[in-house]
Amino acid sequence: MQKKIPILMLLLVIGSISLVLSLTLSLPNIVEWSLLILGVLLNVTSAVGLMIKGVKRTRGS
Numbered sequence: 001m002q003k004k005i006p007i008l009m010l011l012l013v014i015g016s017i018s019l020v021l022s023l024t025l026s027l028p029n030i031v032e033w034s035l036l037i038l039g040v041l042l043n044v045t046s047a048v049g050l051m052i053k054g055v056k057r058t059r060g061s
Contacts, residue, residue, distance in 0.1 A: 005053060008046045015042030 015038070021027075022035035 004049070008049045008053070011042050011046035012050070015039045015046065018042065 018035045018039035022032050022039060027035070
């Protein structure tokens, strides 16, 4: 189960980089929106996954 934490952290970093790139670079609209949507989805899923892992770890199960 410990193998999923680095993957979730990597997804969080990729999502954050995607959001930063979409907000700072001058890109075509379709690319900008694609990066925004991808970044939000990656950040939300990885954050929820990490929260679930943390709750399971603190409860001891």
